[in-house]
Amino acid sequence: DADVTQTPRNRITKTGKRIMLECSQTKGHDRMYWYRQDPGLGLRLIYYSFDVKDINKGEISDGYSVSRQAQAKFSLSLESAIPNQTALYFCATSMGDQSGLNEQFFGPGTRLTVL
Amino acid sequence: SQKIEQNSEALNIQEGKTATLTCNYTNYSPAYLQWYRQDPGRGPVFLLLIRENEKEKRKERLKVTFDTTLKQSLFHITASQPADSATYLCALDLYNFNKFYFGSGTKLNVKP
Numbered sequence: 316d317a318d319v320t321q322t323p324r325n326r327i328t329k330t331g332k333r334i335m336l337e338c339s340q341t342k343g344h345d346r347m348y349w350y351r352q353d354p355g356l357g358l359r360l361i362y363y364s365f366d367v368k369d370i371n372k373g374e375i376s377d378g379y380s381v382s383r384q385a386q387a388k389f390s391l392s393l394e395s396a397i398p399n400q401t402a403l404y405f406c407a408t409s410m411g412d413q414s415g416l417n418e419q420f421f422g423p424g425t426r427l428t429v430l
Numbered sequence: 431s432q433k434i435e436q437n438s439e440a441l442n443i444q445e446g447k448t449a450t451l452t453c454n455y456t457n458y459s460p461a462y463l464q465w466y467r468q469d470p471g472r473g474p475v476f477l478l479l480i481r482e483n484e485k486e487k488r489k490e491r492l493k494v495t496f497d498t499t500l501k502q503s504l505f506h507i508t509a510s511q512p513a514d515s516a517t518y519l520c521a522l523d524l525y526n527f528n529k530f531y532f533g534s535g536t537k538l539n540v541k542p
Contacts, residue, residue: 319473348530350532355438355534356534357434357436357519357532357533357534357535358474358519358521358532359532360529360530360531363529371529373529374531405473405474407473417479417523418464418476418479419464419466419474419476419521419530420476421473421474421475422473423472423473424471424472424473
């Protein structure tokens with residue numbers, strides 16, 4: 316079974332709709348992240364959470380909100396979707412220990428299209 | 431703001447040769463730098479991490495160097511194979527803050 320799962324895997328929606336992307340992990344990691352990936356722009360950090368009570372904005376948080384419902388669950392919402400939010404969205408987790416390793420484990424991605 | 435640059439042009443090499451990918455960054459001084467592999471339609475997969483006080487790190491056919499003076503990391507794949515074809519991303523962190531910045535990646539094509 317996958318350690319980091321994302322639902323849905325694909326979504327087509329219309330401008331102005333509210334959309335929620337969900338991420339679940341079984342790795343027991345405290346730290347979770349949401350990224351979006353656009354061609355030529357790489358991965359850009361939207362929000363990150365170091366534990367259930369700690370949520371922080373990333374580079375491009377405008378138009379997005381998040382909820383950390385539990386250690387294992389981190390949801391990303393688009394309150395009112397717009398076409399330039401069409402992208403591939405990834406959730407990731409990391410252990411966050413003090414050794415500095417902190418490799419990130421990524422989910423399979425959600426392809427979102429806003430018409 | 432932090433800027434990370436990877437060659438946007440695909441790198442095409444022959445099987446058996448060494449592939450060398452470059453990651454340059456500006457501003458700040460990252461505590462460590464990571465390299466990831468991404469296959470089409472899939473999430474990135476961690477490959478290697480190198481810390482600021484390490485010059486070189488190896489793992490099987492992979493080698494990473496980190497020059498904090500030049501603000502550059504080089505990623506080498508020796509004896510490359512067609513299965514190494516993928517996009518390779520570098521990511522850096524700001525002093526153990528666990529806030530990652532990714533480059534846009536370089537696509538590697540290894541031809542048999």
